[in-house]
Every structure is written in structure tokens, then in C-alpha cells.
Amino acid sequence: MKKLASLSKREREVLWLVCEGHSYEEISQKLYISIPTVKANMGRVYVKLGLDQLQKAERIRVIHQVYWPLLKNAELPSEAPQAETPIPVPEPVAQMVDDDEHSIIPYRPEPIDVIEIRTPERVSPRPSLWRFVIILVLGLGVIAVAYFAFFMNRDQSQLGQELTAAVAQLTQVALAQTNPPTLAAAPTQVVVQPTAEPSIQPAAMVITATPPPPTAIPATSAPTFTPAPSIPLPFSDSFDNEPSSQWQVFSGNWITMDKEYTTAEYHNGWALAALDDPTWKNYRIQVDVNVPHMYAASQGQLGIMVRISSGQPKYLGFTVDGLSRGSWSYVTVDETSPDPIAGFGKFEVPPQFLLEIEVRGNQFVAKVNGQEIQSLSISGYDSGGIALGVTCITNQGCPSFDNLKIEPLP
Helix, strand or coil: CHHHHCCCHHHHHHHHHHHHCCCHHHHHHHHCCCHHHHHHHHHHHHHHHCHHHCCHHHHHHHHHHHHHHHHHHCCCCCCCCCCCCCCCCCHHHHHHHHHHHHHHCCCCCCCCCCCCCCCCCCCCCCCCHHHHHHHHHHHHHHHHHHHHHHHCCCCHHHHHHHHHHHHHHHHHHHHHHHCCCCCCCCCCCCCCCCCCCCCCCCCCCCCCCCCCCCCCCCCCCCCCCCCCCCCCCCEEECCCCCCCCCCEEEECCEEEECCEEEECCCCCCCEEEEECCCCCCCEEEEEEEECCCCCCCCCCEEEEEEEECCCCCCEEEEEECCCCEEEEEEECCCCCCCEECCCCEECCCCCEEEEEEEEECCEEEEEECCEEEEEEECCCCCCCEEEEEEECCCCCCCCEEEEEEEEECC
């Protein structure tokens, strides 16, 4: 109880929502604070309750079996007075908060859609008019044979044999049309050998018709399309007046403010402005970044996505969050939190700094004021342009960009 009393009102709210099963992103939306602020409050909860001294399994048990029942059922004293500047969260504790998110939050299964599959009933074929036509034509053929045999003085015994064979053939065809054979289920390959019908003609009359062979049409191969660069390199934009017309806004509302490029309003997810050219491969990006209120709730995050194209489900970029951490991450437009690929590179974020990105082959390097922060080797992102990215709550504290330069690399 004494430890719970040391929590501020905001820290109690965050702990309550975590115990109820809400993710950090859902908590940020409910309390109207950024995700880094949610994590910072949760980090201070860890420190004040001594959770950072426990192993992960014991930490989760204590939260749900000790502190959660007290939060719900006990009458807690008013929160202790808090310092104007919140205590910073140590890096190991911040990493615990990140790692524990999916373990602490109870699992809520998604509903499963059941699809009913019905097998259609087998319908037996019925005799149709065309079968009757076939039988009628064969009957007329028998009559024609008899007619030619009579007028050509054929031997009557031979005529009888021919008539008997024709009647037998007619009977077999009629039975085959009336009682079709049963089809085997899902045959791999069916080869049908045609049966030649008996030719009943006078001995002196032979008619042979050979259809002309079909004319072969040669196949035409599709032409190979090689896109031409739509935005030649090197490229630069100072944003002193309006941004270049070659910028495309993928999401958010981008404007020029105080001769810098930023977003004009809160966007639920990443606001992205792109130079979308599918032919770019190896290049270096340099841009001045202004971060007016690092650690403020409205600050949000910034990032530069590389080798992007409009059809990608997720972008690859270097992002900087409100806890002064940088990482190569996967970024999705509709999700506020990036997905770090290989942890974070810690560095002090000044109000203004030079962010430099080098993309060459499968190597991706991020530098701040000339100092390398994090490098990455990854395949699957072979060509494409860039995008500037921002997340924040109001335009009073959003990061902004200035003096962008992009030059090709060999």
C-alpha cells in the first residue's frame, strides 16, 4: 500500500489500464498521451514498486496477483506530490517495459469466422434431343446402304451382312447414349481414343476429305519495361518557400512552417511525405532536424524511410522516439509505434541535429552529427525513393525538417 501511494495519478491510471488488458497504443488513445509517455509512466511504476528488481515471471505475477487486487478493492491514499520534472527512466527499465508489454497484458482471443462448405449433389445426366438426332441419322444411313446395294446389283447375302453390322453398330451407339459411363472422381489425365464409324459405300466410290492444317500464329513476347528516373539525383530542397512539386503526401497534412517542412495536425499514425522514384538504389541523405520539445507528451517521433514504393505493406526507416533512442525499424502508416529490427541505439538528442542516412547495396547506416548510431544489413529493399515521417499530437511540438540533400553513391 505504501508503494502504491507513491504513484502519481497518471502512473496509477496507466497501471490500471495495463492490468485491464489494454496495449500501450490503446492507453495512449484513451489518455490522449503519446506512446513514449505511456512507456515512461510505466517505467516509473516499475521503479517505485520495485518491479525492476524481480525476474520477468515474478514481475508479472506480482502485478496481477498483488497490486491489481489492491488497485481494485483497497482504498488508496491520495497520490504523493510529484516533482515538476519527472524522474528519468533508466535504460534497462525502459527495455523491460518494452519486453513485458505482450506478457503483462492478458491475451484476448479474436473471434473465429466459421465458413460452411457444402458439396453440391451429383445430378445424373438425362437423354436430350441431340441423341435422338444421332439415332435418326444412323437409321437414314442404313436405308441409303440398302438403296445403293439394290441398284448396284450387290450380292444379297453381302447386303444382309452389311445390314446386320449396321444395326449392331446402331444398337451400341443407342445404348451408349442412353446409359453413359460413370465418371471417375478427379482424374489426373483422360485420353479418349476416337472410334471410327463403319464406312458403308459402294466398292467403286471412295470419298476422302482432308481438312487443311491450321495456320500457326507465332507468340509475341511482351516488351520489357525499364522505368526512367522521374526525380534525377542529386536532389535538394531548402523548404524556404513551398516544398518542391515532386513531393507526394502518402498520409497526414504536410505544410511549410518557419521555412521548415512538418505536419500541420494530429494524424492517427505516421504522417509521411515521399519522393517516390522506383529507380533510386544507392544514395546518401542529409537533413537538418528540429526537435523542439523532446520528452514532451506532444513530441512524438520522427523518421526517414528509404527505398520506399507506394505498394509496400511496411517501410524500412531509421526512427527516433521521445526517449532519445534511434533504431532501424519497420514502419506502417496506420500504426503509431515502429517495429525495431535490432534494438535501439542510445544517443543524446539535441534540439537541432544533422541526420545522415547512407544506403548502399544491402548496407544501411544512420549517423547523427557525423557519429554513427546504428548500421544494418538486410535484403528485400533493393530500390526506391525516400519518405520523411512524423508522429505527434499537436503541431506546436512536432519535429520538422530543413535543408534536405540527396546525392547518388556508386
